[in-house]
Amino acid sequence: MKTLIEDVTCAGCYCACDDIQVTSDGQQIQEVQTTCSQGQVWFERAAITDQLVPRILGRPVSQKEAIERAVELIQQSLAPLVTGLSQSSTDAQRAAVALADQLGATIDTGAAAVTRALQQVGEATCTLGEVRSRADLIIYWGAADLLVNANHRQSLETNSAEVSRKVIVMGEACSRETEFADEYIQVEPERELEVIWQLRALLKGVDLAGKEPVGIAESELQSLASQLKQSKYSVFFTGPEFKQGALAHRKLEALSLLIKEIQSERRCHAITVPAAKETKGAEHVLAWQTGYAAAVNFASGFPRYSPGEYQATRLLEQSEVDLCILVGGNPQAGLSEQTIKCLSNIPSIQIGPALIKDFQPHVFLPAGITGIHFPGSMYRYDGTPLPLRGFLPTVQNSEAEVLIQISKTL
Ligand code: SF4
Known part of the structure; x- marks a missing residue:
C-alpha cells in the first residue's frame, strides 16, 4: 500500500529542507517530490544501503x-x-x-577555518526565519551557489510588504550574472582580508582619503559602507569561496569583528555556508x-x-x-x-x-x-536543530x- 509521507527533512546538504513529500510502499521509496537533483540522489541512496x-x-x-x-x-x-x-x-x-x-x-x-574563527572570536549569527522577516540587506560573499539555490531562495520569501530588501553579491565569481542580485561587487580573493579592514575603517569614520583601496574599486567600497550604515538589519552569507586560502580563518575573524562593530548601532549577523553536499x-x-x-x-x-x-x-x-x-x-x-x-x-x-x-x-x-531508516536530528546551516x-x-x-x-x- 502506498503511503504519502509529508514534510520529510532531507539531510543531503546543509539546507536541511524539511518540506519534502515522499511516497513509499513501506519497504522502498517510490517517489520523492523535490526539484533538487542532489536531494533525489540522497533519497535514492536508501535503495542500495541494504x-x-x-x-x-x-x-x-x-x-x-x-x-x-x-x-x-x-x-x-x-x-x-x-x-x-x-x-x-x-x-x-x-x-x-x-x-x-x-x-x-x-x-x-x-570545516577547519570556520571553527577556528568561531573558537577565536565567536559568531554573531541568526536563524533563516530572522533573515526572512527582518533583513533589508543581504550580502552573499563567496556564496554565489547559495543565491541560486531555489530551496534557499524559497526559504527567504516573504509576503510582508514591510520588508524591502537589497541583495549584493561579492567575491571573485560575482560576475556570474544572476537575476536574484541587485548589485555585484568584484573583490580580489587574496585581498578580501584588507577589504574587510578598509570597510571597518570607513564605518568607524577613519578618513581613507589619499589611500587607494586595495582589492575593490573605491566607489564600491564607499557604496557598501554607506549601505551598511543605512541598513536596519544586514546579513552576510559567507560561502565556500570566501573560506579558501591559508588566511581563511583570519577573514572570518575580521568579518566577525566588523559585524560586532556594526551591531553597536544596528542589527547585523553572519551565516557561514558549507560547500555542496x-x-x-x-x-x-x-x-x-x-x-x-x-x-x-x-x-x-x-x-x-x-x-x-x-x-x-x-x-x-x-x-x-x-x-x-x-x-x-x-x-x-x-x-x-x-x-x-x-x-x-x-x-x-x-x-x-x-x-x-x-x-x-x-x-x-x-x-x-x-x-530515512532512523529518526534523529541534524543542524541546518543557520544552526537550527531539526528532527x-x-x-x-x-x-x-x-x-x-x-x-x-x-x-x-x-
Ligand atoms: S537543497 Fe540540500 S537539503 Fe534541500 S533537497 Fe537539495 S540536497 Fe536536500
Whole structure:
C-alpha cells in the first residue's frame, strides 16, 4: 500500500529542507517530490544501503568479523584520528566524540577555518526565519551557489510588504550574472582580508582619503559602507569561496569583528555556508561535548584544543596519525585531494551508508541513513536543530550504533 509521507527533512546538504513529500510502499521509496537533483540522489541512496555488507580490504565479512578487525586496528594504533562527520546525525557525531575520548584520539572535521574563527572570536549569527522577516540587506560573499539555490531562495520569501530588501553579491565569481542580485561587487580573493579592514575603517569614520583601496574599486567600497550604515538589519552569507586560502580563518575573524562593530548601532549577523553536499553540526556537537568546536585531542585524558596541531588535514599530510576513522555519508568533506591521497598510506575504518569512490578502507562498516531508516536530528546551516524521520525498515545499524558497538568491544 502506498503511503504519502509529508514534510520529510532531507539531510543531503546543509539546507536541511524539511518540506519534502515522499511516497513509499513501506519497504522502498517510490517517489520523492523535490526539484533538487542532489536531494533525489540522497533519497535514492536508501535503495542500495541494504545491499552493503561489512568488508575487510574489500572482502565481504560478517559484522562481527569487521568489528573485531576494527577493534584490532584501534588497539594497534598509537595516534588515531576520528574525522568526517558530514551528513551524519547529531547522535552519530556525539558517539564519535565519545569514541575519540575513549581512545585518546584526535577528532576534527573538514570545516577547519570556520571553527577556528568561531573558537577565536565567536559568531554573531541568526536563524533563516530572522533573515526572512527582518533583513533589508543581504550580502552573499563567496556564496554565489547559495543565491541560486531555489530551496534557499524559497526559504527567504516573504509576503510582508514591510520588508524591502537589497541583495549584493561579492567575491571573485560575482560576475556570474544572476537575476536574484541587485548589485555585484568584484573583490580580489587574496585581498578580501584588507577589504574587510578598509570597510571597518570607513564605518568607524577613519578618513581613507589619499589611500587607494586595495582589492575593490573605491566607489564600491564607499557604496557598501554607506549601505551598511543605512541598513536596519544586514546579513552576510559567507560561502565556500570566501573560506579558501591559508588566511581563511583570519577573514572570518575580521568579518566577525566588523559585524560586532556594526551591531553597536544596528542589527547585523553572519551565516557561514558549507560547500555542496556538506552539512554543519559537528562543530556544535564538539563544542557542547568538549568546549571546543574542532581540532580536539584526548591523548592527555581531557580535551585539548590546538588548531595548528590537531587539524585533520595537517595530521594526515604530515603522517602524524596511524589510523583514521571516517564517519558519515560524506566523510571526506573538506579534505583536499592531497589529504585524501595521504589517507591511503594508513589503515582506515569507514562507517557510513555508502562506499567512497576510488577509496578502499581497511574495514568498512555499513550503516543505515538517519532521516530515512532512523529518526534523529541534524543542524541546518543557520544552526537550527531539526528532527529527522525514520520511515523505512533496514537491515543495517545506525552510525551511532556501530560506533557504540566498537566502543563496547574495546
Ligand atoms: S537543497 Fe540540500 S537539503 Fe534541500 S533537497 Fe537539495 S540536497 Fe536536500
